[in-house]
Amino acid sequence: MSKLAKALLSRPEISALVMLLVVVTGFAVYAPQFISTGNTRVILFAVPELGILALGTGILMIAGEFDLSVGSVFALVPMVIVILMGKLGIDPALAICLGLLVAILVGYLNGWITLTFGIPSFVTTLGMLFIARSIATVLSGGFPPPFPANTPTGLFVADLGLFRSSMLWFLAFIVLLGVMLHRTNLGNWIYATGGQRQAADDMGIDTRRVKLFCFMLCSFLAGFAGMITTFRLRSALPSLGEGLELQAIAANVIGGTALTGGIGSVAGFVIGTFLIRVIDNGLVMARIDANWFRLAIGTLTILAVILNITLRRKARAMRG
């Protein structure tokens, strides 16, 4: 019994899951239409876009680094894709590949600058937040570029009833990255690198390469998520994803990821994402002024961290 209690206490995503259930139940009681099929669709439509983003920022956070530029990459990458297709007439598949390559390149730059000069990734990616946003705005020329009709939006955002095909991509990324993080040696290196870089170095792990990989993965996922949103809106907006980096990081933290690195799980990222999206939507359904959304997320983030730290201390105090 105490073993089970300890196992539960030391898994922060469990407390996030409990919070999610409480919030869902609360909204369901307060605003019954919250759990209608129509509204479930609305929530499930919105989840993958933040979720894919949060997978990237979360894994990077486990590796001990931040990426504040994901919101801007979220706008830049689809801007590049749409311009390549619409203005230059490049084949959609190739345009998508090139756009995602831009994302990977931004991630590589973030990582290379951070690791080569030994500066905090907070600073590098804060700079990149402005740079990437600026480029996206300049590329658009002030107006959203024409959205080509031959874009394969169906592959990414087709309405499948309860959810869009973006949900299938999200699920694929969850499985793929969940396996990578929790079942492969690369995942072990990511945890070791973020948990105690010197120890990982001493055991012969190339922690620079591990971090660089996580930077690139994070940026790639941000670009991918931005592309999905753009295909859903059928318009590449230069202002897309502003402030989204903070929502992604909040989702990670609510899901039990430690800002100091080495702690976190894919399940936590997913639950954190659902919590944010559910609260966002639930406030609307409950006819509460939507401007309370940020207050709710802010409160939740702080509470989640306090709860996690308290629970972890409790768990550590228990023998087992």
Added chain:
Amino acid sequence: MALEEHVQPKESFVRPSADALIRCERIEKWYGSVHALTGVDFHCERNEVVGLVGDNGAGKSTLIKILSGAERHDGGKIFVEGREVRFRSPKDAMALGIETIYQYTAMVPHMSIARNIFIGREPLKWSLGGLGWMDLRKMADHAINSLTNIDLRTRSPDTPVEELSGGQRQAVAIARAMYFKSKVLILDEPTNHLSVKETNKVLDFVAALRDQGITSVFISHNLHHIHPIADRIVAMARGEKIADIRKADITVEQMTAMIV
């Protein structure tokens, strides 16, 4: 007593045998303008416990970082089992059976004992280009074995290392080296900040390594820790080796006088 009496003449330093496991000649290391090692000879034989002592900044850590592949030397030669080597990373040294345990960074605190033991050397069920699926069952089984070896039977291999005491962490790191059949285990101040009881346990483990045919190099400030278990004592000062002597030939008091 005159100071000279305490200084060991270079001619009487213990010399390496033809069969020495590790032998370094005239190792030099610069950190910018700091000459951390000014041409140090060092060796260890098979099945030997070498105590490495010296004041703060003497160059002990620098020497063993070079031997463990964490730092590169600027001059001199290293031979392992008679063959000259050049380590580019700790992996190279580990591949030749040289394992190092550092006081504070031996383990990743949040990770489980089982995962810590296998960092960088995870057993894989299948792999592609070095990346692959970890054999978690095998990791847990071997972790349980290792914990039994170090009298930590009651701890689950899933316990995060941060829940272990300093001495227990050292013990797990020693068990890790035993599991990977290291030939030489280098321990940099493993008894620092440990209680008397835990210190004695760690000393027992190091002494037991010799019985398993593992050579160890043991760094400490405390001669009382080194003297009981070492076969040979090497003292350093200001980037130089100032003594290399069989334990039987010296008392703790003489040793103390020599290095301070």
